Amino acid sequence: MIRREASRGTGRPTLAEVAKLAGVSQITASRALRNVPTVDPENVAKVKDAAKALGYVPNPAARTLASARSQSVVVLVPALANQLFIETLEAIHAVLHPRGFEILIGNFHYSKEEEEELIRNYLSFQPCGMLLTGFDRTEASLRLLEATGVPRVHMMELSRTEDVHSVGFSQEDAGAVVARHLLSKGRRRLAYVAAQLDARVVQRGEGFKRALAEAGVLDRAVEIKVADPSSVELGGELFQALLNDHPDIDGIFFCNDDLAHGALFEAQRRGVPVPERITFVGFNDLPMSAHTVPRLTSIRTPRAEVGEHAARLLLQLIGGSETARKSIDLGFELMVRESG
Amino acid sequence: MIRREASRGTGRPTLAEVAKLAGVSQITASRALRNVPTVDPENVAKVKDAAKALGYVPNPAARTLASARSQSVVVLVPALANQLFIETLEAIHAVLHPRGFEILIGNFHYSKEEEEELIRNYLSFQPCGMLLTGFDRTEASLRLLEATGVPRVHMMELSRTEDVHSVGFSQEDAGAVVARHLLSKGRRRLAYVAAQLDARVVQRGEGFKRALAEAGVLDRAVEIKVADPSSVELGGELFQALLNDHPDIDGIFFCNDDLAHGALFEAQRRGVPVPERITFVGFNDLPMSAHTVPRLTSIRTPRAEVGEHAARLLLQLIGGSETARKSIDLGFELMVRESG
DNA sequence: TACAGTCAAGATAGCGCTATCTTGACTCTC
DNA sequence: GAGAGTCAAGATAGCGCTATCTTGACTGTA
Structure with a gap:
């Protein structure tokens, strides 16, 4: 029987190959690519060069499994059928994608039950953050969110209590x-x-x-x-x-x-x-x-701005900032035109 | 120092625990939950009961890593800013979500270069299928798609050649x-x-x-x-x-x-x-x-129908069907109203 | 009875990363 | 110059699954 190069796996270059080419250990290569500050800048350069030379792309599944935390942010919106949330999603994407985060979009069709199912489902992906719409959800949803402790920001409304983060307007x-x-x-x-x-x-x-x-x-x-x-x-x-x-x-x-x-x-x-x-x-x-x-x-309504600020606030929370503002009021503007 | 129950990991129940409770080996539990046909129906029942009792939810990252294939389907659309593709996305979701597939939405803003970057990025997630819009993309995009061999269906246009699958209209x-x-x-x-x-x-x-x-x-x-x-x-x-x-x-x-x-x-x-x-x-x-x-x-235009049929066709391809229809023409209808 | 053939179930070995602990070179202090 | 402190780099050991090979009980045939 012919021996295959790789009977399992993806066939793509792995971190081990990058490390070997760079002449460092695998864990140093890992740290270098994640910009962990304790790595010698010279080694960082060697690793990044090697990665580029090999066309290395990290395997997100392996990352998630090893670290018990994905690079995904879940965004739950009540609808996609109108332009409202699209603009918000675009703004969120514009902030998070360049920083290497993936965005999982969940549409709960204005149904609390559907939202609860989405939360349950998406938590299995071990997201590193969540962006939610408003505050009105089932008890079970709240418990799930509290239990996991995933950083989250609520959009569109302003919280009346001080224990959650929100970006929106009154x-x-x-x-x-x-x-x-x-x-x-x-x-x-x-x-x-x-x-x-x-x-x-x-x-x-x-x-x-x-x-x-x-x-x-x-x-x-x-x-x-x-x-x-x-x-x-x-x-x-x-x-x-x-x-x-x-x-x-x-x-x-x-x-x-x-x-x-x-x-x-x-x-x-x-x-x-x-x-x-x-x-x-x-x-x-x-x-x-x-x-x-x-x-x-x-x-x-500041739809794009809500997305942008919510994403930025979430980044701070993911980064462990305790000083992040609890609530951001972005206001609104009455556009007076011909109809009245 | 206090010994933690789990210094790493998610703390959620794992397949090993399900297998133990069901009184079978881990691999049998794995097969039972994936409905592999070679498992004794009695064991399947025991495993599924145990899973339910423990509130077990599979870890998608571990699955993807072990099998080198995720349960995600990538959908690339040129825009979200109008309702066109939203209806298509909803229909795709309605077909794939109940079958356990996750949907990764990529918006390439009518830019071939952006689409190429999205393809590169999303392929690292090892999707089990892709739904693409039309046929007009960069050479590099085409090569990437061909190289990975991920099943794919093209939407909105009909292919003129017989080597790709498409769902749309003329x-x-x-x-x-x-x-x-x-x-x-x-x-x-x-x-x-x-x-x-x-x-x-x-x-x-x-x-x-x-x-x-x-x-x-x-x-x-x-x-x-x-x-x-x-x-x-x-x-x-x-x-x-x-x-x-x-x-x-x-x-x-x-x-x-x-x-x-x-x-x-x-x-x-x-x-x-x-x-x-x-x-x-x-x-x-x-x-x-x-x-x-x-x-x-x-x-x-049959926007929802395109999504539905494309998703169904993709399911056939993922399932390994060779008999799947190459092209599905869903037609269109002229709605004559007051403007002409 | 002996043998090959069939098939469900299990043992084993990773998938490709990162958390954690350890090492060893280097500083600083008195 | 011995001890403690600091810090970059490495060794080790998984994360939670599934692919693959192996086992062993069972069948049917000559």
Whole structure:
């Protein structure tokens, strides 16, 4: 029988070969490539040259097995179907990938149960860090996260307690800003139209109603909430329903721009002048919102910035920094345009 | 000094513990959990019970290291910034995740060089399969893929040769269908407006022009191509430029719906009646296109179906099937709406 | 009864790295 | 100049699995 060069294994160069070529021990080569500071710079250069000459690429499985910690960061988002989290993911990637981290993306489709299963599954990969969306999850999820002690940063909302790290902005304040804006335009008969009722959508509504209460017009306000996923189509339907049931509504805050876009199309179709008869305000400021007819007033949310800062904060935590800031508030901005 | 239970390792139950509890050897436990058919069903039951009792979860790093093959499938897409590939990714996930595969998503931002780097990087994870977008990549990328022999399926386009597997539809035919539709509406002065010039966008344009040539109106056609990323804003700008330079254009084929949406907004703003003066046709049929004013005629592409079939085909290849179909044509559909 | 053939189960030996302990050369101090 | 302290480099021993070879019980045949 013919003797194979390698009956098992990948056939790719290994650390042992790099070490041999560099004339050092394997563990020194390992340390050199990981930039462990106790290695003589001369040896570091020899090892890195050897690695390059051989085209050596570390085997992540072996690394993970030996160190009981991977170079992966898990990011859990509630949806990929809209651009919101894509921009955040891109920003996270831009920070972490150049530093050698792999990113495992989990989409839990706004389901706490699905998120719990993802957490369970991804923890088996021994990630070195996790980026999570918000704070609203199952008890079991929380226990799993606490038990493993993997560094983590929560995105999009700000924590009220001091024991977790978060990067985001105040969803409630954003809702209140929208309310005050509509009031400043002389609107008094206001509505909050929401779908996909996650914690953040609810918080926006709370802030909105809080501000209306302060202005004494809450009793005349209307709230439409449906649990269905947001879509352009749903926005049109909800607008139509609202118009039928409450024809005197003069200002609407949509929980996101998708709904607002659908409502804009429907308003145009029905000949309802926006903003003359009804003022529209959206949320998230999707790129399209600056171009619709009329252009949509919306809350610009720092989606990319949240990803970037969360990733940087996580890097500090992975590096063992105790001085890392607990919470980073990145704020938001009301983009006032033609719709109100 | 206090003796630790485990100074290294994860602290989680291992296969050895499962085997001990089940009263079999470790390798039998390993085989039982992987459903290797040579194990006595009684032993399989004992092992699976023991695993459940201990809350055992396999360590993927150890698996990958020992078998030189991970349970990961790499999916490389040119963009995440629009919904196109998200739907494909969701469908892939729905097929592969329940079967225990992990999905590594790589976004190469329409850059062949970036794709090459991603391929290099992801191959170090020893994926058991790859799903790629199209056929247009660097020579080095091709060599890497060939050298490793990892099963792969190409998505979105159909291969012209018989040596690779592909799932998609004919981009050229889709372009030709649009051309014939516009001609059937009596339009003769036609334009193709394209951005983000990847291979598929070019193929659509080729099919469009081929059909115009067959109808003898190619010499009056206009083509606007820019390499910039597609966006709603760009669609408006390109429409405006087109209108200035060629005021007699009476039909436009946009290479994607984003551009068409932007042009629709711009047309409305400038009082250009669509479809009365100019007919618009988009591509991809994004969810919003059925709701714009006017509703957009577009080519509906089988994005989710491509993902699903590609994943299924890949599963066959991973399983060693030689009988797997080489190419699956899923077609497309012209959705005729108000814009033309 | 003896023999080859079959097959489930086990023993053994890694996969390619890194944690940990040890070594030995070198400094510094009194 | 002996002892303690420092520090880069190496030896050793796994991490938790699976590929591969081996074993031994069992079958069927002549």
